[in-house]
Amino acid sequence: MSHQAQQPREVIAGLLGDDRLLTACAERDMGAVFRLLNSRGVSTRRIAAAVDITQGRLYDYMNGKSRVEKLTIFEQIADAFHIPGHLLGLARRTWEPAPAHTNHQALQPTPDGDDLDAVDAFRNADRQSGGGRLYAAVVRHLTDQVAPRLVDTASGPQVFGAAAALTEMAGWMAHDSGHDSLAARHFAHAQPLARASGDLLLAASIAASSSHLALQTGDTAGAVLWASTGLDLTGQGPRIPVLTARLHTMRARALASAAQRTPALRALDDAHRHLDQTADVTHPWLSPFDAAALASESALIWRDLECYDQALTHAQLALTLREIGRARSIALNRVTLVDVHLRRGDLDSAVNVGHELLATNPALGSVRFVRQIDTLRRLLEPHRTYRPVREYLVRFDNARRARILLLADIIAPQEGGST
Numbered sequence: 249m250s251h252q253a254q255q256p257r258e259v260i261a262g263l264l265g266d267d268r269l270l271t272a273c274a275e276r277d278m279g280a281v282f283r284l285l286n287s288r289g290v291s292t293r294r295i296a297a298a299v300d301i302t303q304g305r306l307y308d309y310m311n312g313k314s315r316v317e318k319l320t321i322f323e324q325i326a327d328a329f330h331i332p333g334h335l336l337g338l339a340r341r342t343w344e345p346a347p348a349h350t351n352h353q354a355l356q357p358t359p360d361g362d363d364l365d366a367v368d369a370f371r372n373a374d375r376q377s378g379g380g381r382l383y384a385a386v387v388r389h390l391t392d393q394v395a396p397r398l399v400d401t402a403s404g405p406q407v408f409g410a411a412a413a414l415t416e417m418a419g420w421m422a423h424d425s426g427h428d429s430l431a432a433r434h435f436a437h438a439q440p441l442a443r444a445s446g447d448l449l450l451a452a453s454i455a456a457s458s459s460h461l462a463l464q465t466g467d468t469a470g471a472v473l474w475a476s477t478g479l480d481l482t483g484q485g486p487r488i489p490v491l492t493a494r495l496h497t498m499r500a501r502a503l504a505s506a507a508q509r510t511p512a513l514r515a516l517d518d519a520h521r522h523l524d525q526t527a528d529v530t531h532p533w534l535s536p537f538d539a540a541a542l543a544s545e546s547a548l549i550w551r552d553l554e555c556y557d558q559a560l561t562h563a564q565l566a567l568t569l570r571e572i573g574r575a576r577s578i579a580l581n582r583v584t585l586v587d588v589h590l591r592r593g594d595l596d597s598a599v600n601v602g603h604e605l606l607a608t609n610p611a612l613g614s615v616r617f618v619r620q621i622d623t624l625r626r627l628l629e630p631h632r633t634y635r636p637v638r639e640y641l642v643r644f645d646n647a648r649r650a651r652i653l654l655l656a657d658i659i660a661p662q663e664g665g666s667t
Contacts (some may be wrong), residue, residue, distance in 0.1 A: 256298055259288045260329045264440075267433060273335040274436035274458070275429070276470050278316040278325055279309040285329070286310070298328040317469060334439050334451065337458065337473030339480040363394070363410035364532055370417055371535070375574050379421030380613030380655065386418045408445035412438045413533040416454050419461070424576075426615035428465050435461060452481035452491060453534050459498040463505060471502035486531075493523035494537040497545045504552040516549055540569035544577070547584050551591065559588045576617060579608045583620045590627050598628070599636045606647045611654050618651060 263269040263284060272280035282295055296306040299321070308314045316322060322336050333341045366389055374382055394411050397403040419434030435458045442451040455478030462470035478495040482488070500515035523542055543566035550559035563585040570578050582605045589598035605621060625644055631637045 256285055256290050256294065256328070257330045259285055259290055260331055264332075270335070270436040271429070271433050273331065274432035276316070276322070276336065276462075276467060278322075279312055281325070281329075281331075282306060282310050299324050319469070319473070322473070332440075334443070334455065334477055334481075335436065337455070337462075337470055337477050339477055363407075363414075366393070367410075367413055367417065367533070370414075374417075374421065374424075375576060377609075378576050378612045378614035378617070379424030380615060382613070383418060383421040383425055386414060386421060390414050390418065405445045408441050409447045409450055409533060412441035412445060412447070412450055412454065415441060416457055419457060423461060423464070424614050424616050426619065428461060431461055432458075432465075447485075447533070448481045449485040449488060449491060449531055450533050452478040452485075452495065455481060456491075456494050456498050459495075459502065463498070463502055468502050468506045471505070472499060475499035475502060488531055488534070489522040489525040490537045491531070491534055493519045493542065496522060497537075497542060497549075500549050501545055501552075504549040507553075509553055512549060512553065516546060538569075540566055540571075540577070543569060544581055544584065547581075547588065551584070551588055554591075556588055556592045560585075560592065563588050575609055575612055576614050579605065579612065579614075579617050580620065582608075583617070583624060586624050587627070590624075595631055595634055595637060599640045602628070602640055602644070606643060610647070610651045613655065615655070618648075618655065621648070 260269070266284075269281065269284060272278070272284070282292075285295055286292060292303055292306055292310075296303045299306075301321070305314075309316060316325070322338060325331065326333055326336050326338055326341055327343070330341075330343065332344060333339055370382060370386055370389075390411065394407065394414060397407045398411060400407075415434050415438040419431040419438065422428075422434055423431035435454055438454045439451055439458075442448075442454055455474045459471045459474035459478065462468075462474055475495050475498040479492065479499070482492050482495065496515050496519035500512045500519060503512035503515060519542060523537075523539065543562045547559045547563035547566060550556070550562060563581060566581045567578065567585065570581060572578075582601055586598050586601045586605065589595075589601060602624070605624075608617070621644075625641065625648075628637055628641060632641055
């Protein structure tokens with residue numbers, strides 16, 4: 249059949265394994281999706297009619313002059329072209345097949361012990377040293393140890409769960425290395441792998457990761473949608489309150505970022521309520537989410553709502569609860585604490601915690617951490633007439649130069665050529 253004779257849904261069906269479509273969906277770039285359709289013979293008239301928009305508006309999307317922002321249009325696109333809802337951060341569409349497992353007490357496939365050991369080893373190393381130098385090792389493990397088993401019919405569905413968990417982990421490590429587009433592609437690949445394993449709770453966890461990434465890249469609407477998708481998925485599997493708490497927390501963060509105070513605080517209350525509950529079942533692949541993590545995220549929620557006293561309380565609680573071995577988490581908690589002190593106008597406390605930040609292991613392989621402390625420096629710069637701040641900035645610059653030298657093998661130049 250020629251491209252010209254194909255229906256838009258047939259074209260999309262042939263692209264569901266294509267990196268270009270998965271990346272466009274993960275980044276919620278509908279202009280790129282429309283360009284892919286058009287390049288395969290689907291006319292702009294048919295695309296516009298299918299989505300119920302004018303051709304002028306379609307051209308604006310395709311040329312990058314504007315982006316799709318409204319939930320209703322994302323839903324129209326998904327339904328018109330049969331793009332699975334999870335790829336766009338939407339709930340399962342009515343035309344999608346029912347989930348393979350609907351028994352809420354059904355246990356997930358038992359994973360291979362070697363896969364679990366690998367995930368645990370990578371996760372523990374990541375907490376202590378950051379993801380920058382681990383990314384290549386995770387991808388190599390996926391390529392050499394997991395991918396060949398995906399085509400082996402004797403492997404069973406559990407190998408797809410392992411592939412999904414490790415692909416999600418690769419996404420987090422790419423994010424920690426400062427490569428957010430690459431992270432989005434990993435998360436986009438992890439979703440169908442999780443669904444192929446029948447593990448909807450793992451898919452929900454990946455949706456939480458996608459929500460976090462969307463928030464970090466400024467896509468607040470996408471962050472809310474991914475969190476909502478994850479919550480929808482948690483209703484289709486065994487009850488794991490910590491996962492539900494994590495998703496409510498991500499929803500609260502996105503809403504707070506959008507200055508929607510009442511729904512943000514309602515979502516935060518839901519997160520606390522679920523975290524206080526006991527779990528009915530455990531899950532082998534899910535990243536831990538505990539009271540320290542909730543306190544850390546709560547500090548950011550209260551900060552974005554401009555309630556700095558509450559933000560300070562939670563930021564300090566997060567540091568108190570955090571385990572000593574979690575070097576990156578502790579460093580990022582201190583970044584939040586400095587930020588909150590500055591917003592409260594307490595320069596002395598900001599400088600004191602800032603000095604503690606400089607004691608962070610210079611070899612911590614986290615570009616994300618480097619960029620966050622650079623942001624703190626810019627916030628401190630206007631106060632350099634105050635002697636403690638001025639002296640701190642001199643020490644900061646010296647420490648940063650040493651850190652950049654140690655991270656030169658993983659840190660990439662930002663736009664403008666600077667690091």
